[in-house]
Amino acid sequence: MCTAATYKTKDFYFGRTLDYEFSYGDEVTITPRNYPFHFRHIGTMTKHYAMIGMAYVADDFPLYYEAVNEAGLGMAGLNFVGNADYKGRESDKDNVAQFEFIPWILGQCASVKEARVLLEKINLINTPFSQELPLAQLHWIIADRNEALTVESVMEGIKIYDNPVGVLTNNPPFNEQMFQLNNYMNLSPQAPQNHFSDKLPLHAYSRGMGALGLPGDLSSQSRFVRAAFVKMNSVSGDSESESVSQFFHILGAVDQPRGCCDVGDGKFEITIYTSCCNTDKGVYYYTTYDNHQITAVNMYKENLDDSYLVRYPLIHGEQIKMQN
Amino acid sequence: MCTAATYKTKDFYFGRTLDYEFSYGDEVTITPRNYPFHFRHIGTMTKHYAMIGMAYVADDFPLYYEAVNEAGLGMAGLNFVGNADYKGRESDKDNVAQFEFIPWILGQCASVKEARVLLEKINLINTPFSQELPLAQLHWIIADRNEALTVESVMEGIKIYDNPVGVLTNNPPFNEQMFQLNNYMNLSPQAPQNHFSDKLPLHAYSRGMGALGLPGDLSSQSRFVRAAFVKMNSVSGDSESESVSQFFHILGAVDQPRGCCDVGDGKFEITIYTSCCNTDKGVYYYTTYDNHQITAVNMYKENLDDSYLVRYPLIHGEQIKMQN
Amino acid sequence: MCTAATYKTKDFYFGRTLDYEFSYGDEVTITPRNYPFHFRHIGTMTKHYAMIGMAYVADDFPLYYEAVNEAGLGMAGLNFVGNADYKGRESDKDNVAQFEFIPWILGQCASVKEARVLLEKINLINTPFSQELPLAQLHWIIADRNEALTVESVMEGIKIYDNPVGVLTNNPPFNEQMFQLNNYMNLSPQAPQNHFSDKLPLHAYSRGMGALGLPGDLSSQSRFVRAAFVKMNSVSGDSESESVSQFFHILGAVDQPRGCCDVGDGKFEITIYTSCCNTDKGVYYYTTYDNHQITAVNMYKENLDDSYLVRYPLIHGEQIKMQN
Amino acid sequence: MCTAATYKTKDFYFGRTLDYEFSYGDEVTITPRNYPFHFRHIGTMTKHYAMIGMAYVADDFPLYYEAVNEAGLGMAGLNFVGNADYKGRESDKDNVAQFEFIPWILGQCASVKEARVLLEKINLINTPFSQELPLAQLHWIIADRNEALTVESVMEGIKIYDNPVGVLTNNPPFNEQMFQLNNYMNLSPQAPQNHFSDKLPLHAYSRGMGALGLPGDLSSQSRFVRAAFVKMNSVSGDSESESVSQFFHILGAVDQPRGCCDVGDGKFEITIYTSCCNTDKGVYYYTTYDNHQITAVNMYKENLDDSYLVRYPLIHGEQIKMQN
Numbered sequence A, B, C, D: 001m002c003t004a005a006t007y008k009t010k011d012f013y014f015g016r017t018l019d020y021e022f023s024y025g026d027e028v029t030i031t032p033r034n035y036p037f038h039f040r041h042i043g044t045m046t047k048h049y050a051m052i053g054m055a056y057v058a059d060d061f062p063l064y065y066e067a068v069n070e071a072g073l074g075m076a077g078l079n080f081v082g083n084a085d086y087k088g089r090e091s092d093k094d095n096v097a098q099f100e101f102i103p104w105i106l107g108q109c110a111s112v113k114e115a116r117v118l119l120e121k122i123n124l125i126n127t128p129f130s131q132e133l134p135l136a137q138l139h140w141i142i143a144d145r146n147e148a149l150t151v152e153s154v155m156e157g158i159k160i161y162d163n164p165v166g167v168l169t170n171n172p173p174f175n176e177q178m179f180q181l182n183n184y185m186n187l188s189p190q191a192p193q194n195h196f197s198d199k200l201p202l203h204a205y206s207r208g209m210g211a212l213g214l215p216g217d218l219s220s221q222s223r224f225v226r227a228a229f230v231k232m233n234s235v236s237g238d239s240e241s242e243s244v245s246q247f248f249h250i251l252g253a254v255d256q257p258r259g260c261c262d263v264g265d266g267k268f269e270i271t272i273y274t275s276c277c278n279t280d281k282g283v284y285y286y287t288t289y290d291n292h293q294i295t296a297v298n299m300y301k302e303n304l305d306d307s308y309l310v311r312y313p314l315i316h317g318e319q320i321k322m323q324n
Helices: A098-108 A112-119 A174-184 A220-232 A240-252 B098-108 B112-119 B174-184 B220-232 B240-252 C098-108 C112-119 C174-184 C220-233 C240-252 D098-108 D112-119 D174-184 D220-232 D240-252
Strands: A002-008 A012-020 A027-031 A051-058 A061-069 A074-079 A094-097 A122-125 A138-143 A148-154 A157-162 A262-264 A270-278 A283-288 A291-298 A310-313 B002-008 B012-020 B027-031 B051-058 B061-069 B074-079 B094-097 B122-125 B138-143 B148-154 B157-162 B262-264 B270-278 B283-288 B291-298 B310-313 C002-008 C012-020 C027-031 C051-058 C061-069 C074-079 C094-097 C122-125 C138-143 C148-154 C157-162 C262-264 C270-278 C283-288 C291-298 C310-313 D002-008 D012-020 D027-031 D051-058 D061-069 D074-079 D094-097 D122-125 D138-143 D148-154 D157-162 D262-264 D270-278 D283-288 D291-298 D310-313
Touching: A002 A074, A002 A138, A002 A220, A002 A240, A012 A061, A012 A074, A012 A240, A027 A061, A051 A098, A051 A270, A051 A283, A061 A098, A061 A270, A074 A098, A094 A098, A098 A112, A098 A122, A098 A138, A112 A138, A112 A148, A112 A157, A122 A157, A157 A174, A174 A220, A174 C174, A220 A240, A240 A270, A240 A283, A240 B291, A291 B240, B002 B074, B002 B138, B002 B220, B002 B240, B012 B061, B012 B074, B012 B240, B027 B061, B051 B098, B051 B270, B051 B283, B061 B098, B061 B270, B074 B098, B094 B098, B098 B112, B098 B122, B098 B138, B112 B138, B112 B148, B112 B157, B122 B157, B157 B174, B174 B220, B174 D174, B220 B240, B240 B270, B240 B283, C002 C074, C002 C138, C002 C220, C002 C240, C012 C061, C012 C074, C012 C240, C027 C061, C051 C098, C051 C270, C051 C283, C061 C098, C061 C270, C074 C098, C094 C098, C098 C112, C098 C122, C098 C138, C112 C138, C112 C148, C112 C157, C122 C157, C157 C174, C174 C220, C220 C240, C240 C270, C240 C283, C240 D291, C291 D240, D002 D074, D002 D138, D002 D220, D002 D240, D012 D061, D012 D074, D012 D240, D027 D061, D051 D098, D051 D270, D051 D283, D061 D098, D061 D270, D074 D098, D094 D098, D098 D112, D098 D122, D098 D138, D112 D138, D112 D148, D112 D157, D122 D157, D157 D174, D174 D220, D220 D240, D240 D270, D240 D283
Parallel strands: A094 A122, B094 B122, C094 C122, D094 D122
Antiparallel strands: A002 A012, A012 A270, A027 A051, A027 A310, A051 A061, A061 A074, A074 A138, A138 A148, A148 A157, A270 A283, A283 A291, A291 B291, B002 B012, B012 B270, B027 B051, B027 B310, B051 B061, B061 B074, B074 B138, B138 B148, B148 B157, B270 B283, B283 B291, C002 C012, C012 C270, C027 C051, C027 C310, C051 C061, C061 C074, C074 C138, C138 C148, C148 C157, C270 C283, C283 C291, C291 D291, D002 D012, D012 D270, D027 D051, D027 D310, D051 D061, D061 D074, D074 D138, D138 D148, D148 D157, D270 D283, D283 D291
């Protein structure tokens, strides 16, 4: 499945892993301000914030997995299978198709606060992009440097949750994931104390024992707890290099190695790519499963007043630097 | 602390993480065949297998953390604090100082089988390298493409264990770590089955749930279980690029992000470097905490009949490739 | 807190633990058919099913913790602190005070099916019994030999859940507890298989390892999982003695020993009593923390056509049988 | 398998569970001072401390599972399958057969201190009691009110460990079990603190969450941790009734309900009996799987200067007290 995370040093960073058993052919995609978003039910957005992110581009439409806009707002969609539920059209709502949700928000909102206003009248509808690309069951994290929230469209309607962790994975619904974090409140980056019995000579035989009980598997709930722990306790310098490096270490804690998540038929879910976007500088960093080097695309090196998508195919294959 | 691992595809790979709160100034160091190893109690070895690995070089002596030789044998020393116990000299033994152990074995042995013979008469003695560099408390993994073993010098004497996992971390002693693996035998990369009760409608709500129970913290025992699970279930192509990539994913599962292992005084243990050596081709790959790109040094590009150490300082700082 | 459970052999058994740091002075209380229940807002029930259970009797009103009626229906209230939410009166509903809920259902319903009908129009209201006995925050399990359900009155209204496990503890809400059971689906009473790696010689070094991962603490979520596992896998003869014995073993698995749940001020939560009622025969069995012997009260030995409560104070203190 | 425990209030209590899938026909057995113990290789002990405990009596010899003597010393043997190793005779040692070990120690020693002296020259030998009763693979706990130790006869010889917990189960060897306790040092009977992140609003949603991570399964290592936690944190009055009651709550935490430990062929390991002996007063208390009432035998009600075994068959079947 996937994990999204945020991280703030001097700048604000937003990114995610995309975990799956195959790739649609994803590209780092910049949508400039005058690219016209033709929405299915709510007209065309001809002018909007520029944005950069990872997308599968179909019929010249950027199907973003995650993106950030030039105002510093980020948004990512993650699998939410079995819980996501989209609705039919309603006349008094903004009828946004699931695949239009990221452009709809990032095109218009400069902050989570502004997104909250738009979300009040949104109706996520069950219009698929095409017959070949049916509805993806997703939920979303929207974040800026000040706050984050999670949006879920479920049977009972739209749910909007504050997301104080700035992390999102998949099932179960976000409020239950947050609740389960209570079970781990005792975990710590510091050495454990002996609370078992002061009459027993217990001791820490290794560094790192303060977080014993942290789950290490790849299920969505375990990845949520692990990413939350690493992110909330992360320490780094605030330079661009140090911040980006630390961000990839955070998501590295939920990396899915090939072989550890067998989905049958000889297929394995792996972390296809990991991304990290500096939302202040518009630089999108990524690694792929088979390329540990961080590659980057800078939104501001393109003409953001243009009306055409700018697309960069991913660099795959290890870029090994020979030192001799 | 640290984690060592092995991995075999077409070639055999051997590497480790080095986890600590500071670095001594490590360098990729090649010892050619005619560099004279002046041992403290057992004379000088003037001719030996060439080797490559990570070392802190002091007084022109390569204090290897881990290395592999040109015959395909690898060896790494890992912290074993509180359990390692070195002895005084014994007349009928090979009195090898702890810091000489890696050159002693890799200089002479082409295989684990040959190492076993040497180990029969070894006595690891408590001679420190210098006043500034006191004895490190270590145990070792020695591996070739066919087998691996673990060597521990403890109170009771030298212990040699078969190491069927090809993984080593730190405390407790290796046999106890192996024993604890039994507690995880039910874990699987495949989706879990319902064995709880056939009368309850339990289901897998996420991929990856078959390994629920795998520990995710940074203690040595938990890293051992996690690295063992990832390594034993790893799947990859057998090309050099795919093998090396997979190896770094294996050790990525036990990466120590800054902030998650607080050792007091505002210091944090992190994964200072991660290495992977193709023992067949003599290429040593590494990443550092702040440089995700894989860097490599090829032993065979140097004159291996020389008598001088060849040293490559590590490349630190993210080497980010700008795509636009 | 508390744990309720059901068990079916030839007869159907319903019971619970009551865990707390002090007792109100509980009594096994039989309410005969003609005892008039004076409800606060919905009149007086003058004729009803007889019932037996544990109650604190205040002002001659049986405040039942749990009870079963002569028709074979059982019902228990368990703490649900922070989630229970009772409402104001509504004109088109049955306005039942929280403390009247058990008599309201058990007085009129012969089965869970019949209870479902009554629950459709119920409104659990926030009228306290008295100033000294404020509202208890509870949720309920209602069960007969065919099925069980859980009732929760929360912020959003009344929630009714099928309860296929026949177990209830406390927080979080029941549907989340049931969901968490999925995380344990791999646990088994049988010896574990090696799914970790067929290349490692892992083995079961002890009996009982198939359920490694079952939580052993006293939190409500852990008690739910443990009681569910023991109940769903229970095996016993179907005689009265064997069935009752097994029932006390099931709830024994979630017994709270004094000292293990420190609630501050030198107070400890313990299992004050454990009950088991044969719903077919109307026999109520119980043990107390300091009396391991099972004591019983038979409803049918009383005149069930009477109009007065019949009360049996609990027998405390170990009843040790000296064999010599 | 089994669990042994000790508990001290005003008096000192020693007992155990015996977990198995069938019973040999155990009896509470008193051996008076002049019963002659005919040892196989070390003569006859004609005068010794009187003792009481659970035994299978074969050929008039009490094969004790556990016992305490009139001096206040207790000793129990517990399964240690795969690790126990008995030796051949040695001329300069006390050659004690495995089945003679409890009488040998309890017959002569008034304290653990005295037992240590005898253990210095003991050799546990591989003489079976008879063809029908082959060697049981056991290890032992010996305890008085001041201290406890564990004795293991393994491949390398006799191992004697201080046992500061006063608890013993089965595999792995005791020192490894003690070591594993370090992994649980953070567990507490008190409510957990938030050490995960002071930026997250985590809270305890239930009592008892301080011990989250305590294992709840029936494997020997998990029972050791659980019994240790309950015993070390136990709180009770110091009267006989309160002490005995608390002791049965301690061992109740490792009770094996029928169905939870499937040993194949439709058989289940259960807690056949649980015992608790007041070592100061010589009163032996027990419960059986199907009799929750505590039954007792008082050693001092027999003629302890006699030379014949006194045997009390166990009372099976629930002794239910009808209150009406």
